[in-house]
Amino acid sequence: MRQSSKRLTQKSIRHRLILSMGAGFLAILTVICVGLWGYAQQAANESYDRLLHGAALAILERANLTSGEVRVDIPYSAFEILGLAKQDRVFYRIFTQDNETITASHDLRPAANYKPSERPVYWDDAYSGETVRFMQQARFLTGDARSLWLIVEFGQTCIARHDMVADLFWNGFAVALFITIVGLLFVWIAINRALHPLIDVEQNLRQRDISDFTALPVTPPREVASLILSINGFISRLKNNLDHSQIFIADVTHQIRTALSALQGQLELASKEQDPALQQGRVDKAERQSRKTIHLTNQLLAHAMVIHRADQKIVSDIHLADLIKTVLQSLLREHMKSDIDFSVSIAPEIEDGGPDADLIAGDVISMREALSNVIDNAIEHGPANNKIDISLFAKTGKRLNQLILQVDDAGPGIPEDKRLKVLERFYTTETASEGSGLGLSIVDEVMRSHRARLQLGDSALGGLSVRMIFSRKSGDT
CATH class of the missing domain: 3.30.565.10 (Histidine kinase-like ATPase, C-terminal domain)
Structure with missing residues (x-):
């Protein structure tokens, strides 16, 4: 019972291979998910950052400096662009480099250590109890009396971004999971095909008669060719050993039976002999036969011991x-x-x-x-x-x-x-x-x-x- 239970707990080569391949596929799927999550976040930010950038450019293009005063004509198209993210709220502020507000929907703060530039700057921060994506972009205005930087700052909630990240991630994950399952299915089929020669060997050994010592007829792949050759070599050595043992047992049986028969014959003749001299002669012959039988038995045991120790190496x-x-x-x-x-x-x-x-x-x-x-x-x-x-x-x-x-x-x-x-x-x-x-x-x-x-x-x-x-x-x- 202990041996059978131990056999049940041992995993087959098929299970070990599929578990190893499954662990490998799982590791690959994990790496894909990490990369996919990063890609989804980057794609969502790039998509919605373009909306903020486009709206900022639309406003900055309609700004001018006249008689030393900044005038901004906010086009309707700017808010149409921002309105593409329907679920998100937008905060904005237009101000100069001296932190003078021109117009604003909320009191937004400029980015820390921000230096006005025509290149947009993006960052995430908490605002109004939500995670908000901020953007600042500036334009240098030149007038008759003075010159200055005009800065546009937008803040947009991240609902649409998060929805897009989730949509991209789960769609990509579904494709990756499908590929993984299909890959494991093909791996299972490939493992079964690769192990088919071993299954043939198992069936051959299980079904063959106990007296059948022919070599395994399968043609194995290179990876298990040495195993099949070793099994065939073992079968050949076992057959030779059994043949020698059977011959030896037959010889031993014949020799012992002959020696004991001769001893029994001498004793029977001695028991029937009436002449004491002849009877003593028969007894002497029986004694010599007894010594010969004992010597033969000792030699047979010694021969068996030598063969056994030779096999043990x-x-x-x-x-x-x-x-x-x-x-x-x-x-x-x-x-x-x-x-x-x-x-x-x-x-x-x-x-x-x-x-x-x-x-x-x-x-x-x-x-x-x-x-x-x-x-x-x-x-x-x-x-x-x-x-x-x-x-x-x-x-x-x-x-x-x-x-x-x-x-x-x-x-x-x-x-x-x-x-x-x-x-x-x-x-x-x-x-x-x-x-x-x-x-x-x-x-x-x-x-x-x-x-x-x-x-x-x-x-x-x-x-x-x-x-x-x-x-x-x-x-x-």
Whole structure:
């Protein structure tokens, strides 16, 4: 239930994309609205400022200076121009640069620090309890007696301006919102089309049979091609792994069943035997079969463990000299009373080459199992007075930096034409028919998982020589 609820809370790629695009469109719409509001205010001011400017020019053109007196004939057209804003009230004042009022509808104040100029000046201010747009414009009059600046000041309420700003803004916002909605709709369609290959993959995987390991048949776009290739690669690796597991399980079942059947047969024959000597012989055979079955079972478990750890890719630092000592100490305790002669030889360049001279990267448990199997194989198939030499040396050069772990024995050896076959599971030679056929197979599996090489040859002692060749790991890596 916890996993299903967690799955429900996870957003799909489609939702994440649409949310991201929606946030982007919202940000763009916000920027458009800010710009649209500023544009609407500027357009409304420019439109109605022209009305004030036109009315001021109409009045200033009818003003003159006669006999030192200013005379202004206010034309009716000036107020017709201002009357275009029907809902607004207009205040005006005509005065000279000396603040002498010629005519006025209200007592308006000139702009602060205003210097008369033929260019209009605009500003907003509160007047009569409303927001009013003011404008001042002047004209220089010249007469016989004197010259002066005549100034026209208008004040207009902002009702029409605000209506125009709202009209421009909301009309523009409606268009922008419509474009945003249409854009999001096209984005949704585009996302669905872009995700269609992934939907095909989902349906293919959901509908396929559990035993179907064929590659995904879709042709993906470049952005998800690596994902599809990875899935196909995983399917291929999974199929190979299952094939190997099924073969291994079938082999294990056959081997265990055969060994147990043989053990059961010996015990049944021993139970029916009347002659004590023959009965003891049957019991001895059953005991040998029991030991063989136990050894086979241990080898099968070791092989399964090696395969599992190889899939896990467990890597740590391994000192081969220490590994040899650990494995040899364990084997010596088991074969303390035997006549087998063990010898260990570590090259001087490794012993005197520093703490990292024998260092490799790998799984120490798998490596211990591999070396134990090599030595155990030499013990199992060699004579009672066997001699086993274990040596560790290095090969270095411009392109070569290898560590070689070699085990030589004085046993019967393996013919050259059988050396590849003995690396297969459950294969035994005529001279090693009592073995499980898994020892060298385990070693080969460990070598391949460590990207190392396994070489079988003739030993100087007359038996088999097993070489495990590793790439040395530098101490500073």
